[in-house]
Amino acid sequence: MNHGYETSLVKRVVNQVVTGIINGDYDGDMLPPQVILSKKLGVSRSIMREAISILISRQILDVRPKTGTRVKPTKDWLIIDHEVAEWRLRATPDPEYLHGLIEFRKLVDPRAAAFAATRASRHQRIAIAAMYQNLQQASGDPVARKAAEDALQLAIIDASGDSLLSQMGSIVRMGLKSVQPVSRMQALAYEARVADYGKVVRAIELGDADGAKAAMMQLISHSADQLLAETV
Secondary structure (H helix, E strand, C coil): CCHHHHHHHHHHHHHHHHHHHHHCCCCCCECCCHHHHHHHHCCCHHHHHHHHHHHHHCCCEEEECCCEEEECCHHHCCCCCHHHHHHHHHCCCCHHHHHHHHHHHHHHHHHHHHHHHHHCCHHHHHHHHHHHHHHHHCCCCHHHHHHHHHHHHHHHHHHCCCHHHHHHHHHHHHHHHHHCCCCCCCHHHHHHHHHHHHHHHHHHHCCCHHHHHHHHHHHHHHHHHHHHHHHC
16 A cells, blocks of 8 residues: 555544544444444554554543543643654754743743642642652752652642643653753752742742742743753
């Protein structure tokens, strides 16, 4: 089979399956077995498998032994294509890209912090406080503090309750990791970073959306200076 035709056929099947999901053509949240689905759509099993694999990678489907193929909740679907983002991030960083990444982060993280201040559950606020405590205690180990910072950022993003912001936030994290895998900042610089996070965390604890947004914007501005100094 011609490769171009096969690729086009896979895309068509992907669209047909998604359309069926949206229209409620399948029983509950379960898809028919691939053998039945491939016959229904008039394609080979290999084409069907490839289409299903694409939908799994986009977090639309979940396949498990014995239970079959399940449609995941729409809030879990990947709106942003992480594969394309990862390809771009694997390229050599340049000043224009770094500035773009910083500006993108300014669109995502301050808004997430503001939402977290008003939407976070008691459990999420406790988790954010715990992650911040871990960050404070990780000062001596660059790898540990990077992991602690990532965990705190993720806790804040999750507490925003916004699935789109969460997906954009993961792109930001991926981007920062690609250009600054493990920062070896001096102790004073790290203490300043921790203090900036402390302002964000306190504002979230107080339910102060404007304060959380402003504190996160300040944190990003300070960390951007270091990022550009280290990588450009």
